[in-house]
Amino acid sequence: MRRKSAPDNGITDVTTAVTRSGTSTSPAADAARRSAVAEEQEFLDSAIARRDTLVDHLQAELSSAAPDVLERARLRMLRQQYEQLRRAQERLVFGRLDGLDGTVRHVGRVGLRNDDEDGEPLLLDWRAPAARPFYTATAVDPQGQARRRHIRTTGPVVVGVDDEPLDGTMTAELVGEGALLAALDQRRTGHMSAAISTLQREQDDIIRAEATGPLIVQGGPGTGKTVVALHRVAYLLFAHATMADQAVLVLGPSPRFLRYIAQVLPALGETAVVSATCDTLLPDIRVGRDESRTLAEIKGRALWQAALENYVGSLFPRPRELKLRWEGEFYVIPAGTVAQVLASVRGRPYHRAREACAEQLHHLLTEAVVDRREALMHAMEEGFEDILARVDRSMEQDLRPGGGPTGSDVDGLLSEEEIDILRGRIGENATIARFVEAWWPTLDAEEMVSGLLTDRALLARFVPRLSAAELTAVSTEPAPWAPSDIPLLDAVADLLGETGAPPPPGGSVADHARRQRGWVYGHVVIDEAQELSEMQWQMVLRRCPSRSVTAVGDIDQAEAAHRHTSWAQAVRAAFGERWTAAELTICYRTPREVMDLTGPVLKRAGSHNSPPRAVRSCGIDPWVRTVAPAELAATAARAVRQLQQRWHGGTVGVIAPADRIAELHAVLSDVPVLTAVQAKGLEWDAALLVDPQGIAAGPRGWNGLYVALTRCTQELGQLVLA
């Protein structure tokens, strides 16, 4: 932090001289702008030098550190700091707050401390509480600030500054409007980038919200839901140190979408993150086919959870007398004792219960063997020579082989150590293991689910709420797994519990989390959450029992097979009434000219909401061409070429009904040609909609058309069939 000598004068000079777009209005203004840029360049240079020094220090410390177990946590933290600093190249410094008290604070991608450890930081991390006014201070609520400055940089060079006085002389709905509009107008690269320098108030409120329970964020297309979701991950990992130990799960709608957002969190230095779709959450299972909407809807219903619990529950053994054979003799464990053993593991997953019961069985058998021996010893004491001989023989067998103590106490009773050895032998004995396996078999989730889904009678027994037609539809599906099978497999795998050895050590927290189906995350973020079925929500809950979940989505863009038209319906099965709602209201992506077309489409989709308000106009009117069906593909190819020329250096995407994709792919190999569902969450500079009526004709087609219309940042073209 620096203190200005004459705060009021300094601020006034610059802010009156520099307009929001950074262009000057007079020679005096030009001079003020140059001086402001020079001042910020000086600061940026010092921040870069400090960052480089810290990187060098950390590198030296990491390379000289011994791999001491006790040091692991500290080394992990150092490595994280090192990675964050090393990656903090672009926009190292992007903001400045001038306090009413004359203090000056710079805000940047990472925090940088001065040489003096206890002193004020040189640069505030954008997530630090002290940086918050940069995103939320207004003229009405200046939060102790006199001015906010956006510093525009290209690599290590300051190229401009945009000042906003917070004294009421300039009122703007947007924070750092110049910088924001410049960011929104940039050509799209095909990858989302971080927006730390231009986050808006309503976005910041959600990013920094408490993470103690489910937070559901509704926002229309382009309102920055993905931006908010990803920056919230970065914020939570910064604000809650322990969250990095558990990792954060980011669930997106498709692999294509995950590729689109893949660079944002690494660029912010965050690596304790696992990205997946609901279909790829199970480490060893892959979806092998599409499915009908009817089946997706049936198998997405919450009722499957109880059905599967009953199904797995039915396979737990019932209490009955158990007769075990050990060293040629039979031992009986009465049904009452078995019932007690079973009761003691009630509520545990199948395999964990099995493991615990098997252990108790080993104990009981050991006790029975020891008791019988003691009885024999008593008899021996009473002088039965032949029994003595049997005991000796039996003991020789029991304590063989293995190098342990081979003798017994002088009185013939087993010592504690010998009893332990006996118990160990029973626990490792193959015959006993076979007996336990026959009594309580280990099960495989995939076999269990396919066994249930292909057996109509079994389905009718465990899923009685399905109609006869639904039972038939489910039981006659083909073999490879479909998307709606994944939550069923996950539910059964969870009810069964893990078997086998834990995954090998090594790798990062994210590697561990990725490899383990049952990993519990510190937080889960879901994008396009309106698409999740009730059973997919259960998958989320299993991975985050604390319910520290942020779900962003647009209920009006819902295209999934479920019939939810409100968030209350969508999340009732998962959270009941206990969730918090938030809303994003401003559309950043799609220009006003295009958003004006979306109102009627949204109405046709059955929504009572209005589309979000577009923040900017691009000056390009959306266009429509009517085309004969036979000309469609060729016209689309020509239109795409023209768009590519106009948006040279940017991106173009095509959206069409599913049945036209193949025909278009044949002529358009260098641009994405997607259905509306596949285009979810994506954006391009220009979008071409081919046969929009066809898009609207599908199931939930108007919602699909709403998605399709809102993918462009600049130009929208439509080819309508004659």
Ligand SMILES: Nc1ncnc2c1ncn2[C@@H]1O[C@H](COP(=O)(O)OP(=O)(O)OP(=O)(O)O)[C@@H](O)[C@H]1O
């Ligand atoms: N504060 C911001 N600063 C800069 N760019 C932003 C900001 N907020 C949103 N954007 C940009 O606006 C576009 C839309 O954002 P985003 O994809 O997060 O919206 P969305 O609500 O998830 O949209 P959709 O529901 O259509 O998928 C992106 O290019 C994003 O980078």
